[in-house]
Amino acid sequence: MYKELIVYSSGQPVRVIIRNYTLDDVEGMIDIQKESFPPPFPAELWWNTEQLREHVTRFPEAALCAEAGGKLIGSMTGLLVNDSITGTDHSWDSVTDGGYIRNHDPQGETLYVVDLCVVPAYRKAGIGKWLMQSMYEVVVHHRLRRLLGGGRIPGYHKYASLATAEEYVQRVVAGEWNDPVLSFLLRCGRMPVGVVSHYLEDEESCHFAALMEWRNPFWR
Incomplete structure (x- = not known):
């Protein structure tokens, strides 16, 4: 995926790119987490390199980021799952494999959201909604039944x-x-x-x- 759009941040137009993140974006992806969840939030709960490597290897189509001025400002990640594990008795850890998505099921018909994160400076610019819309497009493109x-x-x-x-x-x-x-x-x-x-x-x-x-x- 790759698309450009204009959002308004503090009343000013900003050109934003929404695309798939890659291994080249690992540092920027971790910076999003640092900026969004500063200490005393535990650093071990930020994305780590191995988790991001799994995301871009197992299901790169649902590894999305938003970029403005050459800097990553938001991200959204998903995996495909079988509906048998998405009842009301699951946890985030069990359904996302603790964020590593090694349980990604290529035959799954449900795209399950692992996370959605936008840096504080852009949280009123509609970036989260655009990332969500982009993930809906992944659902339609892959002819999946739903996002959950x-x-x-x-x-x-x-x-x-x-x-x-x-x-x-x-x-x-x-x-x-x-x-x-x-x-x-x-x-x-x-x-x-x-x-x-x-x-x-x-x-x-x-x-x-x-x-x-x-x-x-x-x-x-």
């Missing part, structure tokens, strides 16, 4: 005493509450299909995630 992934619900800890995680998701969908991640995914066209417990070590989400789907409208 677990979305954090970081606003849930404020309401955990008032609602179950399922009720929280329903009320965000209804527009009664707002969640920075879930609301973003809804604006991208993703639809909730379940709630997963113990998905990540994520205190803000009380360790829950909303399982969010986008169905290929051309799939037969």
Whole structure:
């Protein structure tokens, strides 16, 4: 994949390229993580060279990055999985092989989102939405059935005493509450299909995630 577009950052037009990342981009990919998750975030949870090597070797079509002015400013990664492992009892670690995607199934009909990350300076420029749209294009191009992934619900800890995680998701969908991640995914066209417990070590989400789907409208 390779495409160019114009986004507006702080009111100024910026030319952005969305393309597949390669091994030549390893340093830039790790820099995205460093900038997005600075200390005290544990450095061992950033992408490492071996994980990125697996991404570009096993399923390079779903290894996407956004670039502006020669610098990587965002990325999104996915793998193909069999639907038998995407019920509401899985975790991010189990379905993504801890981020190494060595369990990528070339025969899988579901593109599962491993991660989506944009550096802070461009988070209001629509880069995340463009990366998501580009991943939908991968789904259509490869004639896959759907895109799926677990979305954090970081606003849930404020309401955990008032609602179950399922009720929280329903009320965000209804527009009664707002969640920075879930609301973003809804604006991208993703639809909730379940709630997963113990998905990540994520205190803000009380360790829950909303399982969010986008169905290929051309799939037969």
